[in-house]
Amino acid sequence: MKHALLALITIGAGALIGDGLGRFPVVHQVAGHIFQRGKLIALVRQSGVFEADVRARLREKQFCAGREDFDEAESVALRDELIASEALPTNTVKTNSSGRVLTALRNQFADDRQFRAALHHSGVSQRTLRRTLADTIRGEEWIENQIASQVAVSDAEVQKYFEQHQAEFKQPTRIRARHIFLAAPEGSAPEVTQAKQQAILDIAVRLGRGEDFTELAALVSEDEASKTRGGDLGFFAANRMPAEFFEAAEQLTPNAPPRFLQSHLGFHALQVTDVHPARPLTLADVTPEITALIAAEKRRTAVAALESDLARCTRFVVK
Incomplete structure (x- = not known):
């Protein structure tokens, strides 16, 4: 009976959200209470981000960083990162990409037993870790695709920068x-x-x-x-x-x-x-360096604009 009731609640909540009621915080707050996910923090594209989601991501970050002393500012930044990742469009990540990152992380330990023990101590499963890595790669790939046309550097831009900073080279x-x-x-x-x-x-x-x-x-x-x-x-x-x-x-x-x-x-x-x-260095000597400098500045500007756009998709409920 209990399982049947839980199934009905799940189906009912899904139907409510599917009918467009998912835009109302109260629907997600009730769902968060039922499924013990804690307070609703934000709505992102009619998807709820809960306290439990932030706690889980914090454990994953602590494991990957090898530390447990995240302060309040870092926790807030982590919350914002999670919300931003939820705002990203879904796209697939090549298995070998996340696999390579996971292998590199595992190689930081003496053997697989130590790696598993560290995961267990951090309260992070391999499935969760792999998902986190895939989410991170997915986000990075999506960001790079979005800003690719904005970070291209022309020969004229390189020439202008060189002329303005020639004394430095x-x-x-x-x-x-x-x-x-x-x-x-x-x-x-x-x-x-x-x-x-x-x-x-x-x-x-x-x-x-x-x-x-x-x-x-x-x-x-x-x-x-x-x-x-x-x-x-x-x-x-x-x-x-x-x-x-x-x-x-x-x-x-x-x-x-x-x-x-x-x-x-x-x-x-x-x-x-x-x-x-x-x-003095010639333009040919420093073109790669100048190109990288200009591209980095363009990337910072483009990412900031993209973050602003993503923020419009987010409705904070708890701050």
């Missing part, structure tokens, strides 16, 4: 160097620093006697990344190296005898092999 001085490195970072024990200092002096003597820099770097350098390349660091600008290291490199000419110095990382035998002086 400069290639800084880039130096190519090689080094033999002995680690003695700041805070090392005095005896360690002293031993490394003596070792770099010994290396200076060996290089002075004509030993090959490449072979010596491979033999004694403690920079594992460069020693297999004979100590070669490739080209670098000032922002890639410790200040004292770059300043020393700037004072050297290509293929001059090595200079020996101490940085906050340790001791170096440094030799410059090539220099590319600073120069």
Whole structure:
């Protein structure tokens, strides 16, 4: 009898909503009470968003983010995100898209058992998680399709931006160097620093006697990344190296005898092999960067306009 009554209630509620009464909050409030979904928060295209929906989405977000300390502002943003996702038109998501994301998420755990345990602890089922991922991808795909024509960047726009910001587009001085490195970072024990200092002096003597820099770097350098390349660091600008290291490199000419110095990382035998002086960048050099900058700004504007349009589909009941 109980199940029959529940079925009748379900059919009745569906009929009411189907007849257009779904636009009235009271219908959804009653349905939310019957099905224990909590208070009605908003109506989106005659579909109710309830407290239970927000709580479920919050658990999913907590699991995906690996944290449980969402504050009130984040919860409100989550509510708005859920409402916005409900406002999106339905469209299918390729199974392999959500599957790849789910696999990437699972790969963050040591094994499938840990992944399932984490899901259980978060109160999120794999089905729910897969649905959430599919909803997210669906929303992203729909948004990109809606704004695609608005984010295209023309050659004229790139040219104009370049002319207005030309002074900003400069290639800084880039130096190519090689080094033999002995680690003695700041805070090392005095005896360690002293031993490394003596070792770099010994290396200076060996290089002075004509030993090959490449072979010596491979033999004694403690920079594992460069020693297999004979100590070669490739080209670098000032922002890639410790200040004292770059300043020393700037004072050297290509293929001059090595200079020996101490940085906050340790001791170096440094030799410059090539220099590319600073120069203005051409339009061709920076077209990809400018295109990305303009497209990003256009995308922000287009998404904001789209969010405003979606808001018109939403009727808040509880705030």
